[in-house]
Structure formats: structure tokens, C-alpha cells
Amino acid sequence: MKNLLHKLLSQAAGALGERCCPLCREPMSDSASALCVSCLNKLDEEAAQPCRECGHPASACSCPDSSLSPLPAFLAGRNWLAHTWYAHAGEDRLTEALLLSCKRKYSSALSAYIAGVMTDELVAVLPENARKDWILTYAPRSVRGFTDHGFDQCGEIVRKMGKTLHIPVRQMLVRVGGGEQKAMESAIRRADNISGAFEAVRVPEGCRVLLFDDIITTGATMREAGRVLAEAGAAAVFPVAFAKTMYTRSKSNV
Numbered sequence: 001m002k003n004l005l006h007k008l009l010s011q012a013a014g015a016l017g018e019r020c021c022p023l024c025r026e027p028m029s030d031s032a033s034a035l036c037v038s039c040l041n042k043l044d045e046e047a048a049q050p051c052r053e054c055g056h057p058a059s060a061c062s063c064p065d066s067s068l069s070p071l072p073a074f075l076a077g078r079n080w081l082a083h084t085w086y087a088h089a090g091e092d093r094l095t096e097a098l099l100l101s102c103k104r105k106y107s108s109a110l111s112a113y114i115a116g117v118m119t120d121e122l123v124a125v126l127p128e129n130a131r132k133d134w135i136l137t138y139a140p141r142s143v144r145g146f147t148d149h150g151f152d153q154c155g156e157i158v159r160k161m162g163k164t165l166h167i168p169v170r171q172m173l174v175r176v177g178g179g180e181q182k183a184m185e186s187a188i189r190r191a192d193n194i195s196g197a198f199e200a201v202r203v204p205e206g207c208r209v210l211l212f213d214d215i216i217t218t219g220a221t222m223r224e225a226g227r228v229l230a231e232a233g234a235a236a237v238f239p240v241a242f243a244k245t246m247y248t249r250s251k252s253n254v
Contacts, residue, residue, distance in 0.1 A: 019031070021035050021036035021038075021039055022034075022035065022101065022107050022109050022110050023035060023036075023039045023094065023097060023098060023101060023110075024036060024038065024039055026038070034109040034110065034112050034113035034116070035109070035110075035113055039094060042094045043084070043094055043095065043098065046084055046085065046093055046094060046095050047059065047083060047084035047085075047095075047117075049084075049085050049246075051063060051085075051246065052246060057084075057085075058082040058083060058084050058085050058243070058244055058246075059081070059082070059083055059084075059121050059124075061078070061082075061244075062077050062078050064079065065079065065080055065219065066079065067218075067219045067223055068080045068216065068219040068222045068223060068226070068239045069211075069222065069223070069226045069237045069238065069239055070223065070226050070227050070230050070237070071226065071230055071234070071235070071236050071237050072236075073208070073236035073237055073238040074238075075125040075126055075238055076124070076125035078125070079238070079239075080216065080222075080238070080239040080240075080241070080244070081121055081122070081125060081238070081239070081240045081241070082216060082240075082241045082242065082243055082244035083117050083118060083121050083241075083242050083243065084242065084243050084244075085243060085244060085245070085246040086099070086215050086217070086243040086244060086245045086246070087245075087246060095243055098110065098113075098114075099214055099215055099242065099243060102114065102153045102157075102214065103141075103145070103149070103153055103214070104149065105149070106149070106150070106151045106153075106156075108156075111153060111156040111157045111160060112160055114157050114214070114242050115157045115158075115160035115161045115164070116160075116164075117242070118157070118161055118212070118240065118242060119161050119164045119165055121240075122161070122165060122210070122240065123165070131165055131166060131167045132167075133208055134167055134208045134209065134210050134238075135167070135168050135169070135170050135172070135204070135207050135208070135209050135210070136158050136161060136162045136165075136167050136168065136169045136170070136209075136210045136212065137158070137169070137170055137171060137172045137173060137209055137210070137211055137212070137229075138152075138154040138155055138157075138158045138171075138173070138211070138212040138213065139154060139173060139198070139211065139212070139213040139221050139222065139225045140152055140154065140155065140171070140173055140174065140175045140198075141153070141154065141175065142175055142197075143175055143176075146175075153214060154212055154213060154214055155171070157212065157214070157242075158212050161212070167210070170202060171201070171202075172200055172201060172202055172203045172209070172229060172232075172234075173198045173199070173200060173201070173225055173228065173229070174198065174199050174201055175197055175198060176196070176197060176198065176199050177196055177197045194220050194221050194224045195224060196224075197224060198224060198225050198228045199228065200228045200229055200231070200232030203229060203232035203233050203234055204233065205233040206233065206234075206235045207233070207234050207235060208234070208235060208236040208238075209229055209234050209236065209237045209238070210238050210240050211225055211226060211229070211237050211238065211239050211240065212240045212241065213225075213239070213240075213241050214241065214242050214243070215241055215242065215243045215244070215245070216239060216241045216243070216244040216245065217245045218245075219239075222239040222241075225237075226239070
């Protein structure tokens with residue numbers, strides 16, 4: 001009933017020359033924007049939150065995290081890139097609502113928003129003349145998740161990123177096991193859940209890979225996906241995500 005009401009409200013807003021923000025459902029008149037001004041401002045505020053270690057926002061954080069990739073790939077002095085922070089459970093943050101919405105219901109507007117901000121982040125660390133040396137791929141969602149929802153949000157986002165950046169996109173991982181990762185599960189449980197979940201396909205020998213996932217929590221998914229790509233012939237794997245969970249160093253393996 002609630003989804004039907006939202007749909008009817010969206011249609012009514014469209015008839016009046018407006019549409020609804022896919023996050024807060026408020027009518028918005030700017031047809032060129034993916035989200036309303038209020039949601040955009042809130043997401044910008046969350047992205048500006050400083051790292052508890054280095055004091056920089058996620059997009060400029062250079063704190064080392066070698067657990068994310070089995071290969072020494074660096075861009076702009078970093079071995080991972082994220083746009084914003086995913087906070088601890090219980091904090092009221094729009095970032096979490098955005099990511100959950102993207103997983104649960106297909107939205108071209110939300111995937112375009114995430115693709116847009118990730119494109120901006122990659123432009124800042126990867127010069128245009130160097131982009132031809134990289135391939136964009138992604139960590140596919142679980143078979144159950146795809147069956148239940150009928151789409152893979154990371155695949156949608158990556159295809160939009162590649163089109164704008166003129167970086168080739170190739171699906172080099174297929175999901176053969178593992179369930180949907182839960183955001184605040186322990187590192188051990190997440191690692192056990194994702195172990196053996198991927199198989200590599202069509203990996204060019206010696207390629208350099210930008211590996212996208214919507215969120216990095218403990219690094220288990222990126223680490224396993226990177227390991228599989230490396231064993232299949234990738235020379236470098238650089239993790240890229242919309243959000244990365246913020247932990248203090250003492251809690252990094254919790």
C-alpha cells in the first residue's frame with residue numbers, strides 16, 4: 001500500500017511538472033537533478049565528515065588499509081578510494097538510506113547519482129591519459145539478492161561510470177556462492193561468508209582493474225574479489241567504493 005501511494009504521488013507530481021525525490025519522496029521541480037536539494041546537502045555534509053585518524057574526508061583519506069587488496073595498486077598515494085563514510089549502526093545518516101534504497105529497488109536516478117559522484121572522485125586521481133590503462137569491474141551481488149530484486153546495483157553504477165569516464169567496463173567476476181553481506185557483521189563472519197564466492201571470467205593477462213563495490217565494511221568482499229582477479233592474471237586491483245565504514249584503528253578488525 002505504501003509503495004502504491006508513493007507511485008501515485010510521483011505520477012501526480014509528474015503531471016504538475018514535478019517529480020519526487022527518490023529518497024525523501026518530497027516533490028522536486030529540477031528535472032536535471034537526481035535528488036532534492038535537501039538530500040543533496042545532507043549527503044554533502046556526511047561526505048565532509050573527517051576521518052578519525054587523519055582528519056580528511058573519505059575522498060581524501062590516505063590511511064593505509066592493505067587488507068583491501070592483495071596487490072600494491074596506488075592512485076594519488078592511496079590504495080583505496082571512497083566518496084563518503086558509512087557510520088556505525090544507530091547513527092541517523094542519509095548515506096545508509098541511499099545505499100539500502102539502491103539495493104532494494106531499482107532506481108536509475110539513484111544509480112546515476114552514485115555514478116556521478118564516483119566519476120568525479122576518479123577524475124581527481126586518474127588523469128585522462130591514464131584511464132585507457134584500466135578496466136572497470138564490480139563485485140556482483142549474491143545470487144539470492146539478484147533473484148529477489150532482479151538487478152545488480154553495482155553493475156548499473158559501473159556501466160554509467162564507464163560511459164562518462166571512457167573507461168572500458170567488463171564483468172570479470174561471477175558470483176557462485178555467499179549471501180548478502182550485512183553491514184555491521186564482524187570481519188570474521190563476513191570473510192567466512194564471502195570465501196569462495198567469486199569466479200573470474202575474461203580477465204586479460206596483466207590488466208589493471210578498478211574494482212567497484214557500493215560499500216567497504218571490513219574489506220572482506222574486496223579482498224576476496226581482488227584475490228580471484230589476481231590469480232586469474234590481473235596485475236593491479238584498486239578498490240573503489242561509494243562508502244567506507246569508519247572505524248578507529250583499534251576497531252578495524254571488529
